[in-house]
Amino acid sequence: MTSSLYPPALHFGIPEKMQPHVRVSASLPDRYQQYRIAQSTDTTYVEAPFGSYITQEIRDPNWIISWQQCFVKEKIRLRPSVSQPMLAMYCILQGNISCRLQGKGKLMMIEKEFGIYYIPSHSQNIADLRPGYYEMICISFSPAFVRKFITHHPSFEEIYQQQQRQARRAALLPAIRMDVSDLKVLHEMRHASEDQELAPYLESRLNDLLSLYFSALTPKYLQNGDQAQKLRQICIYIQNHYHQPLSIAELSKQAGMHINTFERAFKELLSVSPRGYIEHLRLKKAASLLSQTTLSIKEISYSTGYRGANYFTAVFRKRYRCSPREYRKNRLT
Template sequence: MIVDLNELAGQFARALLTVDAVYHTIRHPNEPFYEHTGDRLTPKAGFLFAIRGHTTFAFNGTSYEMSPGTVVHGGKQMELRIAPSADEFEFFLIHYTPNYKQLAAEAELPTDYMQTHFALEPGEHPKLIERLRQLHQASRTPGNLAAIRTKELFHGILHELFAYSRNRLHSESGSSIEQAIAYIQDHFMEPLTVGEMAARYGMEAKPFAYLFTKFVGISPIDYLIHHRMKRAEELLTTSRCTIGEIAVSVGYGDAHYFSRLYKKHTGLSPTEFRSLTR
């Protein structure tokens, strides 16, 4: 699934969370894993951080290839199957419990990430691994101060996980999105669609729109409209073209639709804006 990192971070920022347990495990080659199937589904939501080795985890039938730098999340009461590994597999597992009453109050969430499965690719970072080791130690230390330290470390790990994942996503997708921005600026007067733009860069419309929004801050269509409105503003200020001619020059065949859209985005109709600049 496509993970909206901004929404994901927001949900964890708002949530009341309890860290239940932290495990540091090394599985030997072909050593069987304890699987959660049938009436023994996963008891807690959790994050699994791959540190060394390779294997495959499958949540509710969806497989995730686990290798260093990969993190997978699974929700409570899910089926989990784990493939045998030909080499040692080292990982940290953090079990946590969200406040389910609070989640119920946010029933309008587009995706409740705490109750689903997904993967993130933050890459390998020694700082993150060291924080995981500190969390593991703090979680096993009795006392209230250690409990506070455990919460602090868990939220710090989440921050780094989401930030590293976002930065990696931006670096890998940045070139294509920068090209898409340049294409919009050169072809804004044409009837562009998200599907057409995505196809130019070998992507489907939904992943392209997601990456564009994460990189730029607004959707491709909103960026296109914004650029058209800025170009229309220039023409209204510097040319004697009619409103209809300006509408066509920025990609709108219907002058009335263009006027409504211009007023929606600027607060003034094209005619009102032009009268203020003359």
């Protein structure tokens, strides 16, 4: 069992009619010793009429890495769930899994793909497994760990906010095909030497894995070259002037691009539109001012680039699911 000291872990609910026939153990049977991970701090072996599965976890206050193997003899519908809102990377090493996430609908998790998922607490989710062998890795992150990536990857902000406000609908970032570099990092994590300081080593590998994921989200033609450099300069300009009136047309001229090309390229580079990026910076600053100053709502609205308190309040409520006044009150209490 995980505690509040650690991020939430994913658990698989087994159909109630099978419960009397389920056997749970903290050790692996001899026939499964080949799957044992030496560094694991918590092992769970579950045997049921449909087959069996193994979960092996390494825990840190900033993350939980969970290696999962399922040995399915007959088709089964499991119910993945978490006790607290979870933001995680899920990597499918073997097998394809048909899923349904609460508020998101059906999706297929494909072998050799990984993605970022937000799972609400106690949500109704489904995973359908056909007979075969499945191998997955679930990496659950603490909010503090996630925050480190938001500045460089604004697309992370929205899914992070879903977790912060405990949204009842699941959310996800695109699943991407793993290449040799991604698989190499996962292999290094699994086979880390017992002579190493485990937590710092694994955290470094997790940083590598997330960097590879976000790099893969960016089209190759934008990762280098003049166009990417111009867009990065525009990002810096926006960061320094978000509190002022900004025109997308003027920004596109600064970048030397047609406005349609600019908007498309900007979104491909940052996974957020230019307008969305400006809004992200304004609201982030507004939230900080609400928490750390006694400025009035009107003063904050004008200092963060909004044309009035009413419009600012409407935009803020849409993002944070509460008014600026309620946000300040909750932070102070």
